[in-house]
Amino acid sequence: MNINNVKSEFPILQEKLKGKPLIYLDSANSAQKPKSVIDRISKFYKKEFSNIGRSVHKLAVTATNRFEETRDLVKKYLNAKSREEIIFTKNATEAINLVASSYGEKFIQKGDEILLTELEHHANYVPWHFLREKKGAIIKFAKCNDKGEVDVDDIKKLITSKTKMISVTHLSNVTGAILPIKKIVDLAKTKKIPVLVDGCQGAPHLPLDVQELGCDFYAISCHKMYGPTGVGILYAKKKWTDILPPYQGGGGMIEEVKKESITFPESPTKFEAGTLQTAEVVGFSESIRFIENIGIKNIMEHEKKITEYGIEKLKRNNSVKIIGEPKDRGSIISFTIKGIHPHDIATILDDDGVAIRAGHHCCQIFHEKIGVAATARASIGIYNDKDDIDMLCKAIDNCKKIFKI
Amino acid sequence: MELKELYQEIILDHGKNPRNKGRCNEFNSDAEGYNPLCGDKVHIYLRVGKYKEVQDSSFEGEGCAISLASASILTEIIKGKDYNVAKKIIEDFLNMIKNETKITINSLSDEQKTTLMSLSGVKQFPMRVKCATMAWHTFNTALEGKK
Numbered sequence: 001m002n003i004n005n006v007k008s009e010f011p012i013l014q015e016k017l018k019g020k021p022l023i024y025l026d027s028a029n030s031a032q033k034p035k036s037v038i039d040r041i042s043k044f045y046k047k048e049f050s051n052i053g054r055s056v057h058k059l060a061v062t063a064t065n066r067f068e069e070t071r072d073l074v075k076k077y078l079n080a081k082s083r084e085e086i087i088f089t090k091n092a093t094e095a096i097n098l099v100a101s102s103y104g105e106k107f108i109q110k111g112d113e114i115l116l117t118e119l120e121h122h123a124n125y126v127p128w129h130f131l132r133e134k135k136g137a138i139i140k141f142a143k144c145n146d147k148g149e150v151d152v153d154d155i156k157k158l159i160t161s162k163t164k165m166i167s168v169t170h171l172s173n174v175t176g177a178i179l180p181i182k183k184i185v186d187l188a189k190t191k192k193i194p195v196l197v198d199g200c201q202g203a204p205h206l207p208l209d210v211q212e213l214g215c216d217f218y219a220i221s222c223h224k225m226y227g228p229t230g231v232g233i234l235y236a237k238k239k240w241t242d243i244l245p246p247y248q249g250g251g252g253m254i255e256e257v258k259k260e261s262i263t264f265p266e267s268p269t270k271f272e273a274g275t276l277q278t279a280e281v282v283g284f285s286e287s288i289r290f291i292e293n294i295g296i297k298n299i300m301e302h303e304k305k306i307t308e309y310g311i312e313k314l315k316r317n318n319s320v321k322i323i324g325e326p327k328d329r330g331s332i333i334s335f336t337i338k339g340i341h342p343h344d345i346a347t348i349l350d351d352d353g354v355a356i357r358a359g360h361h362c363c364q365i366f367h368e369k370i371g372v373a374a375t376a377r378a379s380i381g382i383y384n385d386k387d388d389i390d391m392l393c394k395a396i397d398n399c400k401k402i403f404k405i
Numbered sequence: 406m407e408l409k410e411l412y413q414e415i416i417l418d419h420g421k422n423p424r425n426k427g428r429c430n431e432f433n434s435d436a437e438g439y440n441p442l443c444g445d446k447v448h449i450y451l452r453v454g455k456y457k458e459v460q461d462s463s464f465e466g467e468g469c470a471i472s473l474a475s476a477s478i479l480t481e482i483i484k485g486k487d488y489n490v491a492k493k494i495i496e497d498f499l500n501m502i503k504n505e506t507k508i509t510i511n512s513l514s515d516e517q518k519t520t521l522m523s524l525s526g527v528k529q530f531p532m533r534v535k536c537a538t539m540a541w542h543t544f545n546t547a548l549e550g551k552k
Contacts, residue, residue, distance in 0.1 A: 339421075341469035343443055344412075347533060351408045359443045373444040373467055402412050403421075403470075 001293045003302045007383045009034040009290075020353035023391045027381030028173050028201055028332050029357050031226045034290050041228060041283040052278055053252060053269075067278055070285040071268070077288050078218070078235055079209040085241060087234040087268045088276055092200045093123040095219035095234035096167070098271060099196055100127035102244040103165065110136035112164040115155065115193075117179070118144040118369055119172040122362040124198040128167065138162070144366065148175025148324025152183045159191055166195045170202025170218075174363050174375065175324025176307075176332035178206070185214040194240070200224055204381075205303060205330050207296045210235050226382065227287035228280035234271070241267030248273040299382055303331035306380050310389040317396060319405055323375050331380035334361070337396065339405045342376040348402060352395040410526030411533070412470070415519075420470030423477035425484070429463035434550055438543030440535055445472050447540045449480075449547045457488035459548070469536055475524055476540035482517055483544070494521075495545050501525050502538055 007013050010032045015022055024032055044066065050059035052067045068083075075083045089095045108114075114128045118141045131137045142155045155166065166188050171178050181197055188195045194216035202208070203218075204225045210218055217240070222231035236244070246253055246264055250273035255263040264270040291299065310333050314320045323334040337345055342358035349356055357377045360367045367373060378392055399405075432450035439446050445468035452461040462480040466473070479498075483491045493510050498521055500506045505528060508518045527537040 343445075343469040343533070343536065344471070347411065347530060348408060364444065367444065373446070402408070403417065 001290075003294050003298050003382065004385075006294065007385070009036070010383055011035055011038065013383060017353050018351075023352075023354040023388045025378040025380065025384065025388060025392060026355045026357050027204070027224070027384075028361075028377065028379030030223050030229070031204060031381050032383065033228070034226055034286070036286040036290055037227060037283050040286040041279050044279045044282045048282075049279065051275055063278060063282075066282045066285075067276075070281050070288075073285050073288050074233060077208065077292070079211050080235055081211065082238055084267045085210075085235055085238055087236060087241070087271045088281055089232040089234055090230055090277065091223075091232035092198065092219040092221035093127075093232070095217075095232045096124055096196065096198065097127045098234055098247040099167075099217050099219075099236070099244075100131055102247050102271075103194070103240070104131040104135060104137070105245060106243070108135050108137050108164055111138065111162060113138045113140055113158075113160060113162045115140050115142060115158055115163055115166045117142040117150045117155070117168050118365050119148070119150055119169055119175065119177065119179075119363065120167075120365065121169065121173055121198060121200065122364070123200070124167055124169060124196075125365065128165075137164075141365065142168075144175075144177075144369065147177070147326050148172065149177040149326045149328075150179055152180050152187060155184055156187055159187075159193070163191065163193050166193055167198065168195070169198040169200075171205065171330040171332075172324075172326075172363075172366075173201050173332060173379075174334050174361050174366055174377070175326055176329040176334070177324060177326035178202070178328040178330055180328075181213050181215065189214065201330060201332070204291075205300060207300070216240055222280075222284045222287065225284075225287050226290060227284040228277070230277040231280045231284050236267070238267075241271070244271075246270045246273070250274040294382065302382070303380050303384075306384050306386060306389060307331045307333065309386055310378065310380065310392070313389055313393050314396075317393065319400060320396065323370065323372075332377065333379070334375040334377045336372060336375055337399065337405070340399055340403050342374040344403070345376045345396070345399050348399045349392070349395045352391065352398060354392055354395045356392070407526070407529070411530060413523045413526065415523045416470060416474040419474035419477040423464075423473045425463040425477065425480035427463055427465060429461040432461070432463070434547045436543050436547035438539045438546075440468075440539055442535070443468075445469065445536065445539065447472065447476055447543050449476075449540065449543045451544075451547050453548065453550075457548070459483050459486050459488070459491050462544070464540065466540075469533075471524075471527060471533055471536040472539060475537045478520055478524065479540050479544055482513070482521065486512070488548070491548060492545075495541055495548075497521075498524075498541055499538060502528055502534060 052064040196217035218235040220233040346358035447466035
């Protein structure tokens, strides 16, 4: 599939809003879905649906097979060592909560330290905060520099003998900085500290090989990978899945239940309580096929080209200030316009059919650091092109006209 | 949905040059409002008299044009009003945003009514309603002395 024709694969991008074409620049928030994913969910419900892993009838077998085939696809896509390392969750937030809860319960004591960065999304801070409240853990934030990056040395400085977890984003959802995960993992290994990577923004845009990265945990948000909502993935190294206690209790995740005691099966079953998002997981298999058809390297190259074009063009506008200037960056451009609040920008852009996000993007720690309550953010996905950037810039000019700037 | 209805001249003017910004002299009641969705903040300061009349009112805060204009217009219009009148204006305003009713209170001039009604365009933009109403809810809290 040629990346330049990819827009036509997304039904929603053919829709018009108030007669204007939709310019979708909010993929970091959630990406749109290609027809193949939508059709797969529909077909599953029409022809194959049943609950999985429980009944013995034909549909149950088919549904279970389709579900587990997706796990195999994900395993292959991430280059994980075994399928036991792929756990389906409801979202990336739940994946991080699972680790914070299960790892925290077993390994975190009062005074132990969890190392995060100032760039983290609330989803990679709040679950650790719960541990701080519950167990008296200490949370440290590696500083983010003026360019909106986190240097591995600033992580190194904060490591002590008490550090029990390093949890960092792969790609900042505000500055777009790609963090040096490999270096962080190498450093952590010398100190025997596990590393969790929040891969919400990394997974849809960067080539992934968890064995090469070497991290212990990697959290994925499937709806940001052109997949259905309601599905997240936790990659967890087998050495952890073997010893971590279950997260939630319920049906499906037990081995034997007696009045006196309960035993649990191995991963991933022990971490997947209750009926899962069956159709959505099956639908996600098409997202992976879609990405693989185009090729993640082509996607990365394309998005880099469009992002660079966008930054270049926005920089020419004197009123626009781009937040962060990371050397290694993904397809995210956060900005402010002097004299116009980001929410006003977003509302006016929307009137021109341009969908962006405004606010603190669930990163209040970072926004507080730079002394700005909110920013506007254009995030670029597989389907965006230079025309979309031109429309964004035109809509920004309209903003300035309305506000007489 | 008309953008022009939202960003009227009068709102842009109040948004750019908000009146009553800062802490009014000898304020004796205040309240803070916060929108966790966008990070907008407003802090209302009131000097309330013996009969709970609003002798002076002002605000501090940061936010979008709509929220600043709303706080500016609010503090401007309610300043000097008796308690009952102030309550009725707040009630009328919130009803106008919620139920599309008109401002009915008699003690306001036509110009003041027009100014208040300029904020009614926000109802066409459901995601922005809180920008317009937050200062009013916060004002109410300050007026009632509830923290």
